[in-house]
Amino acid sequence: xxxxxxxxxxxxxxxxxxxxxxxxxxxxxxxxxxxxxxxxxxxxxxxxxxxxxxxxxxxxxxxxxxxxxxxxxxxxxxxxxxxxxxxxxxxxxxxxxxxxxxxxxxxxxxxxxxxxxxxxxxxxxxxxxxxxxxxxxxxxxxxxxxxxxxxxxxxxxxxxxxxxxxxxx
Amino acid sequence: xxxxxxxxxxxxxxxxxxxxxxxxxxxxxxxxxxxxxxxxxxxxxxxxxxxxxxxxxxxxxxxxxxxxxxxxxxxxxxxxxxxxxxxxxxxxxxxxxxxxxxxxxxxxxxxxxxxxxxxxxxxxxxxxxxxxxxxxxxxxxxxxxxxxxxxxxxxxxxxxxxxxxxxxxxxxxxxxxxxxxxxxxxxxxxxxxxxxxxxxxxxxxxxxxxxxxxxxxxxxxxxxxxxxxxxxxxxxxxxxxxxxxxxxxxxxxxxxxxxxxxxxxxxxxxxxxxxxxxxxxxxxxxxxxxxxxxxxxxxxxx
Numbered sequence: 001x002x003x004x005x006x007x008x009x010x011x012x013x014x015x016x017x018x019x020x021x022x023x024x025x026x027x028x029x030x031x032x033x034x035x036x037x038x039x040x041x042x043x044x045x046x047x048x049x050x051x052x053x054x055x056x057x058x059x060x061x062x063x064x065x066x067x068x069x070x071x072x073x074x075x076x077x078x079x080x081x082x083x084x085x086x087x088x089x090x091x092x093x094x095x096x097x098x099x100x101x102x103x104x105x106x107x108x109x110x111x112x113x114x115x116x117x118x119x120x121x122x123x124x125x126x127x128x129x130x131x132x133x134x135x136x137x138x139x140x141x142x143x144x145x146x147x148x149x150x151x152x153x154x155x156x157x158x159x160x161x162x163x164x165x166x167x168x169x
Numbered sequence: 170x171x172x173x174x175x176x177x178x179x180x181x182x183x184x185x186x187x188x189x190x191x192x193x194x195x196x197x198x199x200x201x202x203x204x205x206x207x208x209x210x211x212x213x214x215x216x217x218x219x220x221x222x223x224x225x226x227x228x229x230x231x232x233x234x235x236x237x238x239x240x241x242x243x244x245x246x247x248x249x250x251x252x253x254x255x256x257x258x259x260x261x262x263x264x265x266x267x268x269x270x271x272x273x274x275x276x277x278x279x280x281x282x283x284x285x286x287x288x289x290x291x292x293x294x295x296x297x298x299x300x301x302x303x304x305x306x307x308x309x310x311x312x313x314x315x316x317x318x319x320x321x322x323x324x325x326x327x328x329x330x331x332x333x334x335x336x337x338x339x340x341x342x343x344x345x346x347x348x349x350x351x352x353x354x355x356x357x358x359x360x361x362x363x364x365x366x367x368x369x370x371x372x373x374x375x376x377x378x379x380x381x382x383x384x385x386x387x388x389x390x391x392x393x394x395x396x397x398x399x400x401x402x403x404x405x406x407x408x409x410x411x412x413x414x415x416x417x418x419x420x421x422x423x424x425x426x427x428x429x430x431x432x433x434x435x436x437x438x439x440x441x442x443x444x445x446x447x448x449x450x451x452x453x454x455x456x457x458x459x460x461x462x463x464x465x466x467x468x469x470x471x
Binding site: 067073076077078079080082084085088098099107115121122123125126129130131133135136137138142166 | 204211213217249250345375
């Protein structure tokens, strides 16, 4: 009888823990999604371009030179790193996906290497892009080299751009 | 939406389990540059919408008792770019004794500053509900010493701890090196218990800073090596380093291109109050887009 009671009590504890965990999981998923959507809506409301973050790079950072500029090995290495760390959000061909904007746009392609390096290092945390300073400096420059090797492409579609707060005039 | 896929006769728990497995299988895996630390935290959070599933083991020697193998599973979810939530389940086997479930932990980390700075602060808040038999030694606090773990599981598990743990994660990355310092304060939620203090510090660096152009398992860029040190610093009733234990642990992480990360650490006790050896290893995998897929599965906006 005592053993049954102990088992029941322990099962109760496990049950409570499970309920707690489920509530925690649902809260995290729900609040996380709500916050992400709020950030998205905010961007729409203000019509402030996601690409505007590029303009926030300080002058000193913008003027930094890419040590690997024009190196084909760096383009290949950067392509590999892009596929591993960036393609999930920005698309395999950097053309943009649900989570991240296109990197083929003029704003990105015409940005200085230093600006891209600065964005990679600092992220755009309020809009969901994490900081990537965990990659060593050389690897971030390799990614920048890869991005700059991509051909400037025309704007994909009005809707995609409007989604990121960049209405086409 | 899930209910549409399954007949009513299948229990809901089973349906939920199938849904979870389906979500994980539908996720892309992605290579994250995982740090090698097992106890120390740096300021890097989980990518938004990604779930990292981790398993860790700790083998510890025990004077005056039986050696043990403690283990835990960790589910780490990036809610936003500035908030990561984690859930842990702990257990342990004490040799010549028994294997028991020892509790669970819920943890949240919040990035306090938007951009990178010389020192980057992250606030860490954790609630743990564990028994006295918990031996994962994820943090060594207050006056925790080796002899606390010498009793049998039957005795140790009678103690129940509901603790709130606060950490300030300070971390800096410079020229490939990461240095992280974590001051820790823990309060057992029983009113009579004092605040306990602890620390964890770590330094690490990838073995190569430049990436090679080809995918490779054994390239030096995939390995990050370092060292971490952690220990207790007393409590509000008796502050100081007397009757505390401290460990120094070389650590290494191997980030495989197949999206798995392997971590190894051998911790050596630095004084007589410490376990002589804490050998740890861990395996983890990151699934990106998990939040999105789960949301869609339960009828969220596509």
